[in-house]
Amino acid sequence: MYDILFEHATVVCCDESMQVLEDTCVGVKDGKIAYLGKERADAARKINASGKVLMPGLINTHTHIPMTLMRGLSDDTDLQDWLQNHIFPTEDRLDDGIVKAGVDLALLEMIANGTTSFSDSYFFMQTVAESVHKSGLKANLARSVTNFGQEVKLLDFYSTREEVELYDTWHKAEDGRILVDAAIHAEYTTSESLWRELRAFALEKNLVLQVHLSETRREHEECIEKYGKTPARLFYDAGVFDVKTLAAHCVHVTDEDLALFVEKGVSVAHNPMSNLKLASGIARVPEMLKRGINVGLGTDGVASNNNVDLFEEIKLCACLHKGVSGDPCAMSAAQALRCATYGGAKAQGREHECGTIALGMDADLILVDFSAPHLIPCHNPISNLVYAARGSDVCMTMVRGNILYENGVFLTLDAERILHDFKTNGTDRLFSS
């Protein structure tokens, strides 16, 4: 007997062939996908999924979720002005209580919009981990480290020590629902002794390493000026890419950089909306895919997006690369959807547990209601998911068979209290003086 049986579902598997199964049953048992086929069977709960699409939960490969506190705080300004005069001064006033308020709000938003796993690098990550733990979501969490030229010894530098503590407390918590990654913030905010320490730590512990890479032209070119090589070549030469790396943005990478990604199996977190909004540019994703580089999608922090609706990123990803290349076949709907699911799972080192619908995988599933006018007719479920759907069409979000959200109701988090606390513990305190 299954714990849950979805009946009459249109199943978009997001496997390599992007199979779509019509009128199909999916059985969930002990948190896993235990059945996939036409036979109906006994289950503790049956969910009639007629008129709905069942698909793998979306995976956000690059975000900084406490930044909900700064949503819309400042837009349409130069990146340096935005950072120096708005974001950094606000971040200086953060504390654990304020961050918790921002994180809990972000978790509500992600869950309601069909995200089941995400990769995050920021500060106050113990607080982030505690909230993720309660929420039931999966996450790869990293203490984002900068050293600005200071000499770093892993346990003698405050932020690498926080990273080690995060690892000790949370890595593989809940049987791997939470993983701890390492994170070098970016080339321009760090230096060699940090890379060496985090590289050794990540290799020893077998962690993924997150890094911002060639996001802006300035960053990319100043690196070449300073070191005589691109950020990607610099990290490659320092052995950083010996670690399984998830490189965010990669807007200005060269062909040689891409070859290094291929050689080292570096995954890319593509953040098309954030890159547009901050005027960073457009990453060459079709070229990356052609070379076999794994690409996941990300929203980035909401201060530069300003939401965490991955359906927006999927549609933009599928359309943007056609528009700039002049080639309507530059990126297919199926490719964009696969990036947001399997591509994300692979970037997190989770491709054997989630990102596709197949027997034995974790039941990290979302149900998308196709009954609203904008999803009618359904000539092609993948087309409707990519080009017409929105996060608000998600009617159920499940991680490991545990339903986190259903028909507007949050089942693991107390939404009312979180919305109340966001103001009293979050923005009221952060922006009081």
Place this chain on the structure above:
Amino acid sequence: MYDILFEHATVVCCDESMQVLEDTCVGVKDGKIAYLGKERADAARKINASGKVLMPGLINTHTHIPMTLMRGLSDDTDLQDWLQNHIFPTEDRLDDGIVKAGVDLALLEMIANGTTSFSDSYFFMQTVAESVHKSGLKANLARSVTNFGQEVKLLDFYSTREEVELYDTWHKAEDGRILVDAAIHAEYTTSESLWRELRAFALEKNLVLQVHLSETRREHEECIEKYGKTPARLFYDAGVFDVKTLAAHCVHVTDEDLALFVEKGVSVAHNPMSNLKLASGIARVPEMLKRGINVGLGTDGVASNNNVDLFEEIKLCACLHKGVSGDPCAMSAAQALRCATYGGAKAQGREHECGTIALGMDADLILVDFSAPHLIPCHNPISNLVYAARGSDVCMTMVRGNILYENGVFLTLDAERILHDFKTNGTDRLFSS
């Protein structure tokens, strides 16, 4: 006594200074905005708009609404393949009953997503007009005309005769809620005798003229090859721009073309998502705005989008032009929102009746619910509307004081019957053989 009084609203006026009024009352009487201020007053109905934003309804300046029938029918293919092998053969099988099914579905989608007026050019426009009439929406409707070199006399050519009949039946119906425009499909599908006839007709009747212009590079360049001039220059020289013109797309226009737009007061319908999806390119909207050209936003038909959610276009418009120019100030949130409201109204010749919130304007209003996690906090209502909101956040749509939609319920259209008829009268018949 007002018919309706909104209380405690955050009002985004979309006037020239993009004023935002906090905790404000808006009174509606006889279909007009009759009060705007802090005083509360008697009203037949009071609506507590606390936590909501009241703004002008969105105006879709370029679409072909019967194409809902073809949503997702074919994507990610070459434009010619898409048109020749998928869209045109399907359009050949349309009839009034099928079109009505597609139109009614589109009206539901537009109303639910906060659109209060739209500009449309297609075939079967009598059918479109009848449905618009019932829906309570505003629209500028045109029989899209092609002649492919055939000699045209206004009343002796089937499609221009249909245009005249559309004018006779529907122009200024419901005191101008429905207006009839003229429409030259595009340069590459028409020739001089058609331009002359429609020009004379539109000038005599004082109509707006809709036209597709320089949407693709191929269209633009083949026109130069054929005539030795750009489509804009060609139409200018033929006197077409003597008519108040709404030119859709304008992706490949030259600086000289823009100067002609300025001289003749041509408005541009910017369709950023459709232009990306069909790989047409990116219109130079910041340059247009800098020159004082009026720009409205459009979704285009859903076969090339694939929805009519103008919030997507607003966000994309605000972000895309930053991303491609490298300038984070290239297009502000306020500019994008103004295009979708006032810019649209002006393009339709309706700027004195709608597009802004001010005393005496038609009460074409939408209420956007700011209580969902993705719209919290609200540091800046314009930022949240542009960068974080979606059509699904619209909780009320009103045209001339008449509520068309409220909290998921359609008040002028029978949604259940329309969804049923869409299949039985629409797609089942269109795709049966």
